[in-house]
Amino acid sequence: MGKLIVSLSPHAHGTDSVERNMYGVIIALLPALIVSFFYFGIGSLVVCAASVVSCVFFEWLINRFVLKSDRLTVCDGSAILTGLLLGFNLPSNLPVWIIVLGALVAIGVAKMTFGGLGCNVFNPALVGRCFLLVSFPAQMTSWPVVGQLGSYLDAETGATPLSLMKTAIKTGDASVLNDLPDSLHLLLGNNAMGGAGTIGEVCALALIIGLVYMLWKKIITWHIPVSIIATVFVVSGLLHLANPVYADPVAVVLSGGLMLGAIFMATDYVTSPMTHKGQLIYGVAIGLLTVLIRNWGSYPEGMSFAILIMNAFTPLINTYVKPKRFGEVLQK
Amino acid sequence: MNIIRTFRIGGIHPEENKLTHEVETVAAPLPKQAIFPLSQHIGAPAKPVVKKGDRVKVGTMIAEAGGFVSAPIFSSVSGTVVKIDAAVDATGYRTPVIIVNVEGDEWEEGIDRSDKLETVEAHPELTPEGIVESVKAAGVTGMGGAGFPTFVKLCPPPTAKAECVIINAVECEPYITSDYRLMMEHADEIVVGLQLLMKAAKVDRGYIGIEVNKPKAIALLTEKVKADPRIEVVPLKQRYPQGGEKQLVDAVIRRQVPAPPAIPVNVGAIVQNVGTAFAVYQAVMKHKPLFERYTTVTGKRLAHPGNFLVRMGTPMRELIDLCGGMPEGDNKLLAGGPMMGKALTSVDVPVCKGTNSVTVISDSEARRKPADPCIRCAKCVSVCPMGLEPYLLATASAKQMWDKVEAECITSCIECGSCQYTCPSHRPILDNIRFGKSKVMGIIRARNAKK
Numbered sequence: 119m120g121k122l123i124v125s126l127s128p129h130a131h132g133t134d135s136v137e138r139n140m141y142g143v144i145i146a147l148l149p150a151l152i153v154s155f156f157y158f159g160i161g162s163l164v165v166c167a168a169s170v171v172s173c174v175f176f177e178w179l180i181n182r183f184v185l186k187s188d189r190l191t192v193c194d195g196s197a198i199l200t201g202l203l204l205g206f207n208l209p210s211n212l213p214v215w216i217i218v219l220g221a222l223v224a225i226g227v228a229k230m231t232f233g234g235l236g237c238n239v240f241n242p243a244l245v246g247r248c249f250l251l252v253s254f255p256a257q258m259t260s261w262p263v264v265g266q267l268g269s270y271l272d273a274e275t276g277a278t279p280l281s282l283m284k285t286a287i288k289t290g291d292a293s294v295l296n297d298l299p300d301s302l303h304l305l306l307g308n309n310a311m312g313g314a315g316t317i318g319e320v321c322a323l324a325l326i327i328g329l330v331y332m333l334w335k336k337i338i339t340w341h342i343p344v345s346i347i348a349t350v351f352v353v354s355g356l357l358h359l360a361n362p363v364y365a366d367p368v369a370v371v372l373s374g375g376l377m378l379g380a381i382f383m384a385t386d387y388v389t390s391p392m393t394h395k396g397q398l399i400y401g402v403a404i405g406l407l408t409v410l411i412r413n414w415g416s417y418p419e420g421m422s423f424a425i426l427i428m429n430a431f432t433p434l435i436n437t438y439v440k441p442k443r444f445g446e447v448l449q450k
Numbered sequence: 451m452n453i454i455r456t457f458r459i460g461g462i463h464p465e466e467n468k469l470t471h472e473v474e475t476v477a478a479p480l481p482k483q484a485i486f487p488l489s490q491h492i493g494a495p496a497k498p499v500v501k502k503g504d505r506v507k508v509g510t511m512i513a514e515a516g517g518f519v520s521a522p523i524f525s526s527v528s529g530t531v532v533k534i535d536a537a538v539d540a541t542g543y544r545t546p547v548i549i550v551n552v553e554g555d556e557w558e559e560g561i562d563r564s565d566k567l568e569t570v571e572a573h574p575e576l577t578p579e580g581i582v583e584s585v586k587a588a589g590v591t592g593m594g595g596a597g598f599p600t601f602v603k604l605c606p607p608p609t610a611k612a613e614c615v616i617i618n619a620v621e622c623e624p625y626i627t628s629d630y631r632l633m634m635e636h637a638d639e640i641v642v643g644l645q646l647l648m649k650a651a652k653v654d655r656g657y658i659g660i661e662v663n664k665p666k667a668i669a670l671l672t673e674k675v676k677a678d679p680r681i682e683v684v685p686l687k688q689r690y691p692q693g694g695e696k697q698l699v700d701a702v703i704r705r706q707v708p709a710p711p712a713i714p715v716n717v718g719a720i721v722q723n724v725g726t727a728f729a730v731y732q733a734v735m736k737h738k739p740l741f742e743r744y745t746t747v748t749g750k751r752l753a754h755p756g757n758f759l760v761r762m763g764t765p766m767r768e769l770i771d772l773c774g775g776m777p778e779g780d781n782k783l784l785a786g787g788p789m790m791g792k793a794l795t796s797v798d799v800p801v802c803k804g805t806n807s808v809t810v811i812s813d814s815e816a817r818r819k820p821a822d823p824c825i826r827c828a829k830c831v832s833v834c835p836m837g838l839e840p841y842l843l844a845t846a847s848a849k850q851m852w853d854k855v856e857a858e859c860i861t862s863c864i865e866c867g868s869c870q871y872t873c874p875s876h877r878p879i880l881d882n883i884r885f886g887k888s889k890v891m892g893i894i895r896a897r898n899a900k901k
Contacts, residue, residue: 126793
């Protein structure tokens with residue numbers, strides 16, 4: 119007879135793992151990735167590949183030579199995910215050297231300086247993106263128009279739906295909004311109207327398919343994405359009713375990085391609150407900040423900043439927002 | 451038609467693995483030597499009343515209650531007391547035991563061994579006090595695992611008033627089927643046991659909570675309680691840890707027991723396991739003290755897993771041999787199921803009052819995976835049935851922040867293991883929480899003692 123193994127209970131495990139969750143999110147990103155190939159062609163391929171490869175490389179390098187850990191953390195999929203999300207937030211005509219710099223900031227500064235997986239305060243992909251946005255404002259705000267499948271650095275650029283909305287508010291001229299693609303095109307990807315945007319954000323439908331997949335696989339819960347989208351919809355709806363220079367809420371919700379941010383960036387495990395109640399507060403605050411920055415800030419898009427600001431509030435939310443303890447429920 | 455109920459916070463759905471659901475119970479053969487630990491219940495250990503060389507029969511009291519919260523122990527075999535010694539029990543420590551060499555199978559007179567069903571109606575002489583006294587004298591303790599003396603629960607503190615008795619027939623632990631077999635084979639006796647408990651507690655509502663994965667038991671018991679309108683069989687949605695007392699009360703009567711030191715009777719409920727109801731029936735109607743029980747012996751790699759009527763004191767080795775012996779290689783031997791069972795250090799540990807299952811976990815399932823960093827996925831928070839934050843309690847306990855974990859209600863933890871079961875990073879969450887909880891309980895006791 120062999121030995122008896124002794125440990126404390128429980129002696130069963132539900133077979134969930136870090137890898138299952140990370141690769142699950144990557145699978146949920148695939149529809150958007152495939153759609154981006156059809157819209158941006160070779161450019162999207164180069165940007166995403168460069169971003170993923172450099173993120174994985176920096177993760178390995180820092181783990182091996184700085185943290186001197188012998189654990190192979192690159193296999194857990196989190197660096198691949200960060201790379202993919204960073205790529206999704208970039209224009210498809212960005213030169214590789216800028217992408218590598220973004221990956222270094224994302225993994226090296228935002229993730230590994232805090233201690234690696236699970237310890238970072240801010241979403242690494244968003245830190246990378248915002249670093250690039252303030253360092254290379256020209257390259258980071260020229261958006262290739264969809265449909266140029268063979269071009270990369272030489273792609274023609276155009277206005278995004280969000281910059282049209284900003285123009286309408288600045289000039290006070292609601293007729294600018296007539297140039298917006300209609301909502302169906304925003305949902306499917308705005309190629310027919312010659313729209314533009316980052317790699318991951320052009321097709322809201324593909325992102326929603328990813329959301330449904332993640333909810334089905336129980337990787338995330340509905341609280342964060344739904345509260346963000348609902349808040350933005352309601353607040354921009356009220357603004358639109360008050361003054362038509364503010365775009366109609368359906369277009370607001372479907373354009374820019376809102377879906378990508380609400381579904382994939384704000385739901386990042388490490389940087390979002392732990393309780394459902396806290397997640398709702400976090401989601402509503404991101405929604406409000408997004409509307410605020412989009413309409414009155416100097417940037418046309420406010421999603422990334424809104425999420426990063428709320429990342430900073432997550433520890434505070436975790437300290438003060440507690441789950442409903444058993445026994446606190448009112449007796450019937 | 452009832453809406454299928456369940457408890458309101460958290461919960462998980464572990465793989466059932468009820469391998470022995472339809473395996474009929476057989477009486478296990480008598481052991482050669484029976485071992486009776488003196489601590490088979492919560493409370494003070496029992497005090498031996500026999501000495502080396504004494505002859506005992508089946509049903510002879512060998513140790514008396516050692517305090518108010520305590521219970522006497524009865525011999526399950528006839529033979530000679532060989533020694534009063536120490537042996538390894540389920541806790542892994544050596545504790546005092548009485549060892550009896552088995553000779554023949556001679557029962558104490560006065561135990562009714564017939565199968566005749568005695569109903570409450572046929573015994574108008576029974577009084578609540580008389581029932582409580584019989585239950586106390588027969589050494590009946592909770593049969594679901596924790597082993598709290600049953601009569602104590604039937605005498606609630608003066609500040610609380612019992613309104614109903616809930617029979618726990620949930621059996622939400624994977625693998626275990628002993629309660630299910632008992633229901634299928636002794637439904638009438640369980641119903642009488644419940645009626646006795648209701649009479650003893652002076653209440654006129656009784657519930658039997660059963661999970662819907664046992665449709666035959668629900669149908670059978672519903673049929674049996676038709677004659678008594680005071681009793682309701684409540685089908686419950688399948689969800690772990692529904693067999694936890696507080697979760698069961700919430701599921702059945704929609705009331706939540708407040709944080710410790712509150713107990714179910716503070717919201718009017720007395721919860722007893724099905725096995726306990728059966729033991730109460732036997733104690734009161736058949737004058738049979740508690741010395742045998744239904745136990746499941748199971749495991750994916752056992753050749754013939756089964757359900758057994760076991761004389762307490764039988765070493766687990768003999769039961770495992772009945773099922774085809776220990777599988778090759780390293781195994782984990784559990785008293786209880788995989789979620790809350792205790793891993794044993796020896797196959798010679800005997801079956802006790804609370805041993806509802808002997809579970810053998812083999813191969814890769816027996817070993818824990820190495821822990822990854824916490825990714826703060828919040829899954830432990832969503833599954834915690836007590837509304838706690840396991841990730842926080844575990845980390846703060848590991849850092850010995852006792853004030854912090856006390857403020858975060860660590861003493862409410864019921865140690866169900868849902869958090870650790872769910873954790874994608876395989877972190878030893880419950881190990882750390884247990885450590886913190888026992889420290890905090892000690893601190894609270896010391897503080898109260900000073901006052």
